[in-house]
Amino acid sequence: MDSMPTPALIVDPSTVDRNIxxxxxxARSLGVELWPxxxxxxxxxxxxxQLEAGAAGVSVATVREAELxxxxxxxxxLIAHPPASPERLSRAVALAGRVRLRVAxxxxxxxxxxxxxxxxxxxxxxxxxxxDCGVGRTGTPPGAATAERVAxxxxxxxAATFAGIMAFGGHAYGARDTDGVRAAAxxxxxxxxxxxxxxxxxxxxxxxxxxxxxxxxxxxxHATGLTELRPGxxxxxxxxxxGLGVVTIDDCALTVAATVVSRPTDGRVILDAGSKAxxxxxxxxxxxxxxxxxxxxxxxxxxLYEEHAILSGAEAGTLPIGTxxxxxxxxxxxxxxxxxxxxxxxxxxxxxxxARGWRPELR
Amino acid sequence: MDSMPTPALIVDPSTVDRNIxxxxxxARSLGVELWPxxxxxxxxxxxxxQLEAGAAGVSVATVREAELxxxxxxxxxLIAHPPASPERLSRAVALAGRVRLRVAxxxxxxxxxxxxxxxxxxxxxxxxxxxDCGVGRTGTPPGAATAERVAxxxxxxxAATFAGIMAFGGHAYGARDTDGVRAAAxxxxxxxxxxxxxxxxxxxxxxxxxxxxxxxxxxxxHATGLTELRPGxxxxxxxxxxGLGVVTIDDCALTVAATVVSRPTDGRVILDAGSKAxxxxxxxxxxxxxxxxxxxxxxxxxxLYEEHAILSGAEAGTLPIGTxxxxxxxxxxxxxxxxxxxxxxxxxxxxxxxARGWRPELR
Numbered sequence: 001m002d003s004m005p006t007p008a009l010i011v012d013p014s015t016v017d018r019n020i021x022x023x024x025x026x027a028r029s030l031g032v033e034l035w036p037x038x039x040x041x042x043x044x045x046x047x048x049x050q051l052e053a054g055a056a057g058v059s060v061a062t063v064r065e066a067e068l069x070x071x072x073x074x075x076x077x078l079i080a081h082p083p084a085s086p087e088r089l090s091r092a093v094a095l096a097g098r099v100r101l102r103v104a105x106x107x108x109x110x111x112x113x114x115x116x117x118x119x120x121x122x123x124x125x126x127x128x129x130x131x132d133c134g135v136g137r138t139g140t141p142p143g144a145a146t147a148e149r150v151a152x153x154x155x156x157x158x159a160a161t162f163a164g165i166m167a168f169g170g171h172a173y174g175a176r177d178t179d180g181v182r183a184a185a186x187x188x189x190x191x192x193x194x195x196x197x198x199x200x201x202x203x204x205x206x207x208x209x210x211x212x213x214x215x216x217x218x219x220x221x222h223a224t225g226l227t228e229l230r231p232g233x234x235x236x237x238x239x240x241x242x243g244l245g246v247v248t249i250d251d252c253a254l255t256v257a258a259t260v261v262s263r264p265t266d267g268r269v270i271l272d273a274g275s276k277a278x279x280x281x282x283x284x285x286x287x288x289x290x291x292x293x294x295x296x297x298x299x300x301x302x303x304l305y306e307e308h309a310i311l312s313g314a315e316a317g318t319l320p321i322g323t324x325x326x327x328x329x330x331x332x333x334x335x336x337x338x339x340x341x342x343x344x345x346x347x348x349x350x351x352x353x354x355a356r357g358w359r360p361e362l363r
Numbered sequence: 364m365d366s367m368p369t370p371a372l373i374v375d376p377s378t379v380d381r382n383i384x385x386x387x388x389x390a391r392s393l394g395v396e397l398w399p400x401x402x403x404x405x406x407x408x409x410x411x412x413q414l415e416a417g418a419a420g421v422s423v424a425t426v427r428e429a430e431l432x433x434x435x436x437x438x439x440x441l442i443a444h445p446p447a448s449p450e451r452l453s454r455a456v457a458l459a460g461r462v463r464l465r466v467a468x469x470x471x472x473x474x475x476x477x478x479x480x481x482x483x484x485x486x487x488x489x490x491x492x493x494x495d496c497g498v499g500r501t502g503t504p505p506g507a508a509t510a511e512r513v514a515x516x517x518x519x520x521x522a523a524t525f526a527g528i529m530a531f532g533g534h535a536y537g538a539r540d541t542d543g544v545r546a547a548a549x550x551x552x553x554x555x556x557x558x559x560x561x562x563x564x565x566x567x568x569x570x571x572x573x574x575x576x577x578x579x580x581x582x583x584x585h586a587t588g589l590t591e592l593r594p595g596x597x598x599x600x601x602x603x604x605x606g607l608g609v610v611t612i613d614d615c616a617l618t619v620a621a622t623v624v625s626r627p628t629d630g631r632v633i634l635d636a637g638s639k640a641x642x643x644x645x646x647x648x649x650x651x652x653x654x655x656x657x658x659x660x661x662x663x664x665x666x667l668y669e670e671h672a673i674l675s676g677a678e679a680g681t682l683p684i685g686t687x688x689x690x691x692x693x694x695x696x697x698x699x700x701x702x703x704x705x706x707x708x709x710x711x712x713x714x715x716x717x718a719r720g721w722r723p724e725l726r
Contacts, residue, residue, distance in 0.1 A: 005450040007721060039669055061670040081635065081670055084624035084684050087368040088635075106625050109684045137671055138625045138633050170668070261447035262469050262501045270501050272444065272451075276700050280643045305533070306402055306696060307424040307444055308500055321447050321472045333669060337639050337701075340720060357703060358370060 002324055006259045007277035009339035010326060011351060015253035016046060016235055023217065023234045024053040030223040033057070035078055035210070037232025038065045040333045042355035043342065046235055047072050057100070059212070059230040063091040066101075068355040076100040078128070080166070080212070080230065082110045082138065089117050096123040102208075104166055106130045106139050111153055111160065118159035126163035128208060129153075133167040133191035134184065142167070142191035147198035154204050164208025164227070165199070167191045169216035173283050178219070178245040185216035193225035218246045236332035243287025254342070255294060255326035256335060258309065266317040271309040273327060279334030280304055291327040301327060365687055369622045370640035372702035373689060374714065378616035379409060379598055386580065386597045387416040393586040396420070398441055398573070400595025401428045403696045405718035406705065409598055410435050420463070422575070422593040426454040429464075431718040439463040441491070443529070443575070443593065445473045445501065452480050459486040465571075467529055469493045469502050474516055474523065481522035489526035491571060492516075496530040496554035497547065505530070505554035510561035517567050527571025527590070528562070530554045532579035536646050541582070541608040548579035556588035581609045599695035606650025617705070618657060618689035619698060621672065629680040634672040636690060642697030643667055654690040664690060 004010075027034040033056035038047060042065060047058065057076030060066045066077050082105045083092045095101050096118060105111050105127055118125050129150045132139035140146045154162035169188030175181045188211045196206040211220075212230035214237075223229070236254035237247045258273035278291055278301075289301040293311065296319075302312040309327070311319075319325070329335035336342070342351045367373075390397035396419035401410060405428060410421065420439030423429045432440050445468045446455045458464050459481060468474055468490055481488050492513045495502035503509045517525035532551030538544045551574045559569040574583075575593035577600070586592070599617035600610045621636035641654055641664075652664040656674065659682075665675040672690070674682075682688070692698035699705070705714045 003449070005722065006448060082624040082633075082684075085369060085622045085635070086366070106627055107684055110624075132627060136631070137666075137668060137673055138627055140627050259448045261445040261473075264469055264495060264501055264503050268499070270445075272448070275642075275644065275697060279638075280645075280697065281638065282643075303500075305500060306700075310500055321445075321470055334638060334643065337669075359368065 004257055004343065006257050006324070007273035008257045009335065009342045010255045010257050010345050011342040012253045012345040015251065017049065019235050019237065019251060019253060020049050020053045023231060026217070027229055030220065032223045032226050033228040035059045035228050035230045036235070037061070037080070037212070037230055038069055038355070040232035041235055041336055042068065042353050043351050044068060044072050044354055045351040047074070050235070056228065059232070062355070062358050063088055063095070064358050064360070065355045066092070066095055070095055070099045074099065076102065078102040078104065078230070080104045082106065083114060084110050089113060093117045093121045093123060096125040097121065102126045102128055102163060103160070104128045104130050108153055111157055115157035115160040125160045127157070127160050128164050128166040128210060129162070131165060131167050131191045131195050133169055133188045134171040135168055137168070137170065139167065142195045144198050147195055147202060151199055151202040151204045162204065164206050164210060165192050165196045166210035166212070168212045170213055172213055172215040172219070172244070173240065175244060181215045181219045181244055181246065182221065185219040188213070188216050189220060189223065189226055196225070214241060215244050215246050233332055236336070238332035239287045239292040239328045239330045240283035242292065243284050249292065249328065252328045254332045254335060255328050257324060257326050260319050260321050260323040260325070263317070263319065263321055267312060267314060269311045269316045269319050271311060271325065271327070272307060273309050274307040275304040276306050276338060278304060278309065278327060278329045279331050279338060281331035281334050283331055287330060291329050294326040294328060296325065367620055367706065369620050369687070370636035371620045372698065372705045373618045373620050373708050374705040375616045375708040378614065380412065382598050382600065382614060382616060383412050383416050386594060389580070390592055393583065395586045395589050396591040398422045398591050398593045399598070400443070400575070400593055401432055401718070403595040404598055404699055405431070405716050406714050407431060407435050407717055408714040410437070413598070419591065422595070425718070425721050426451055426458070427721050427723070428718045429455070429458055433458055433462045437462065439465065441465040441467065441593070443467045445469065446477060447473050452476060455488070456480045456484045456486060459488040460484065465489045465491055465526060466523070467491045467493050471516055474520055478520040478523040488523045490520070490523050491527050491529040491573060492525070494528060494530050494554045494558050496532055496551045498531055498533040500531070500533065502530065505558045507561050510558055510565060514562055514565040514567045525567065527569050527573060528555050528559045529573035530575070532574060532576045535576055535578035535582070535607070536603065538607060544578045544582045544607055544609065545584065548582040551576070551579050552583060552586065552589055559588070577604060578607050578609050596695055599699070601695035602650045602655040602691045602693045603646040605655065606647050612655065612691065615691045617695045617698060618691050620687060620689050623682050623684050623686040623688070626680065626682070626684055630675060630677060632674045632679045632682050634674060634688065634690070635670060636672050637670040638667040639669050639701060641667060641672065641690060641692045642694050642701060644694035644697050646694055650693060654692050657689040657691060659688065
């Protein structure tokens with residue numbers, strides 16, 4: 001590690017394995033399927049480990065990730081993003097000919113377009129309707145009004161058929177403390193279950209009741225009424241998950257190796273890993289700065305430029321130029337997306353971040 | 364454009380050409396050389412246009428960018444980042460054997476290591492000492508104390524020789540208004556000139572007096588005492604430069620094409636371009652949100668997730684699902700780094716973002 005060129009993305013495979021096993025155990029104990037989200041790692045090697053650990057299917061944010069998952073023989077794929085453009089729709093339909101495919105959506109327009117495209121291609125797919133459990137992103141409000149819309153729509157789609165209700169509890173990232181994370185997990189579950197129950201009262205079967213996110217998967221006290229969870233970040237965890245109280249630093253598997261390149265004043269040192277290596281995300285006020293320096297808890301990653309990180313703190317003056325450190329990013333999913341290769345901690349192996357971007361890249 | 368898969372990075376070559384010509388004219392009128400920063404575009408095609416427009420040399424943030432510039436026959440290269448690791452030093456020295464090379468640094472350790480590595484390799488290089496004009500990043504304080512340190516050091520390095528003083532006026536991005544940008548430009552110039560003058564009073568020649576950044580290059584009222592400028596962002600500009608009052612929307616050459624994928628409520632629409640397409644940077648409070656939607660000034664890019672942007676604003680409810688829009692990113696340099704290809708606006712051409720990452724990528 002001391003001779004590795006920096007910045008470099010470093011993964012600890014043993015921590016990844018431990019995180020994958022722990023979440024698989026948790027899903028079993030909650031009595032739900034696990035549909036891990038590929039967007040975090042975009043990596044065939046990690047996906048293979050998740051499938052070996054018993055994932056029932058995988059969730060993806062892009063069709064590119066779905067194509068990677070199909071190539072890895074995932075048993076089923078959920079594209080958790082509305083396929084609302086002709087190109088995305090046609091690639092999704094092509095995948096539906098290869099693998100059991102589900103698509104998330106929240107509008108009649110997209111459901112009907114998917115249904116028509118599947119019928120034209122002679123394939124079948126399933127759709128999940130998304131309800132908004134408090135995030136304010138995609139999804140209609142949970143409850144009776146949405147149930148009535150979905151019930152009407154479900155009778156009109158026959159090639160792409162209604163399979164269930166999903167929500168994303170991303171407002172957990174806005175929580176002020178662990179009680180706030182638990183509240184978000186309850187709201188996520190309640191949004192799915194109340195809408196699904198309202199639909200069943202209208203005579204529509206709702207086999208899939210899907211909730212997501214790493215903090216809510218950790219914080220859910222029970223999963224009654226749910227059938228599956230879709231966490232992504234848990235394979236790596238990051239400074240945000242630590243800040244939210246979801247895990248501890250020891251559970252973080254992904255770091256960026258960096259070198260001290262300057263110490264212009266006492267109390268300030270400069271690393272060669274900036275926003276292009278760590279990502280500029282600020283996910284929660286509960287995690288200070290832009291990342292956590294391994295073995296140097298007193299240091300704060302106070303500011304990022306493209307190729308510089310400014311570390312501040314009383315201890316900063318003790319790090320000589322040339323010192324190697326590792327930084328846990330605020331957002332592991334964003335950091336992984338900035339690198340082509342994850343180098344194995346302490347070893348000679350590496351994994352490729354294969355599904356970066358939105359289309360296969362030809363060079 | 365209407366059929367392009369989204370998200371996609373779009374560049375308007377005619378605006379790039381206009382921006383390159385305007386900054387070349389400005390540098391000539393100020394009587395300084397132009398050393399444009401490659402980190403913004405990492406693109407051989409754009410670099411070639413900057414060289415054709417008369418760039419005296421180019422600035423880079425990574426050795427990978429320097430290697431691209433050397434391959435493009437740049438007449439001279441400034442690595443504006445201290446080469447404080449063995450790998451970076453050896454690659455810099457290898458470049459010094461191919462091209463006129465300058466290196467920025469702010470410590471005796473790095474200057475002596477560079478000098479020794481150049482002597483061992485039988486090559487020559489130049490070094491610039493960086494002073495901190497108010498950014499709080501790399502660089503020692505301007506003035507007499509730094510001049511005395513540099514004067515002592517300059518007598519001890521013979522293979523890598525002292526060439527001058529540089530500063531980076533990045534605190535312009537923290538300005539509250541255009542007067543603040545102008546003040547940052549003055550502070551940047553004064554830091555360089557006062558330190559250089561102090562050095563010359565000690566009998567040390569200071570041929571290079573280098574200032575940087577796009578806002579300060581625009582806002583400098585005169586360049587007396589400077590010899591060069593190092594702007595980068597100006598080839599594209601972005602929502603941050605517009606927010607700072609540096610340019611107008613019409614000067615922005617880089618956008619991200621996106622599709623409306625969801626309209627869950629009136630007043631909120633969702634695009635398929637998130638932080639992995641636009642970048643999560645918030646550079647200035649003077650630019651609202653995370654980007655500016657072309658032709659829809661009332662819309663605010665209120666929040667980014669990895670593959671979603673949330674647009675808010677009264678007009679949002681009028682954009683049907685499937686609508687194509689283009690978003691000017693907050694930080695064009697970060698957005699370009701997230702894509703492999705820049706597609707030409709309205710045409711069939713494209714440019715490659717070739718120098719992403721820190722080492723040539725083998726696939």
